[in-house]
Amino acid sequence: MAESLVLTEDEALELLAFFVTSARILQREPAKYGSMRLLMAAERVGEFALERSSPDTQEFLAAMAEDLDQAMMYMADHERFVDDMDAMCRKIAQYLVGRDETGGEA
Amino acid sequence: MTSEQVLEVIRTRRVIRHLTDEPVERTQLEKILEAGRWAPAGGNHRFVRFVAIENPATLQLIRKISPGMSQRPPAIILLCIDWNQVALAETPADDPVIYIDVGTAMENMLLATHALGLGAGPVTSFSKEAMRVVLNLPQHLTPEVAICIGHAAPRGQSPMIPKQRVTWQSLTDWERFED
Secondary structure (H helix, E strand, O other): OOOOOOOOHHHHHHHHHHHHHHHHHHHHOOOOHHHHHHHHHHHHHHHHHHOOOOHHHHHHHHHHHHHHHHHHHOOOOHHHHHHHHHHHHHHHHHHHHHHHHOOOOO | OOHHHHHHHHHHOOEOOOEOOOOOOHHHHHHHHHHHHOOOOHHHOOOEEEEEEOOHHHHHHHHHOOOOOOOOOOEEEEEEEEHHHHHHOOOOOOOOHHHHHHHHHHHHHHHHHHHOOOEEEEEOOOOHHHHHHHHOOOOOEEEEEEEEEEOEOOOOOOOOOOOOOOOOHHHOOOOOOOO
């Protein structure tokens, strides 16, 4: 299993700040904003990890970035958003299964 | 400027959530701040203070504690309520006029930004406590809205709610409501 580090200390701290401040702000925001904040966090993880990931994961993250962008564009359309998210969940699961089967090399 | 030009600026202003790295000139920022100064204020009191931020390191810190800030703005104007001024005017802390004043100042600034050919997006999704620390705000100021200012990036905007046809007619009733 690949064990290389893909986040810097600053990037990890930025994500920590994003999660904690989001948790506080979501107490006074509509519940549906929770999904948006999580996608924004996923977008940042992808951006940070892109350069230092394996070539396969780089390819996966690049595709995921496009999907995330598209999903956030259409958040207001509930049915489409749910479909987009289901498709992304399937893609993530497929990639994870592939990596698991090849010991992290896929 | 004709009345039609003013109305066109009002009609065409949009919230901009994607900005380029291009810096905003100090003179432009000052014009936007001046537009805020001329906003209508309840009782002609000055409950709203402006904090202008151009320093890149500070801007980065603000973005880190502002989950709602999808922009990477080259400038931010933070609108704060000055509770010393509220107390001085003997205005109750729950008087809505305090927040209405924040809104009028913000809208003047958004319109000025658009009139100058720049883009702006207001953000309230930040941690007020973290913002206080980042800017070393005195206790009598509370940060209410951060206006991200810059040059609009050519990228699609994401609506927060489904797009709907809104007209002034759909928002307006005339005279007394019927029983």
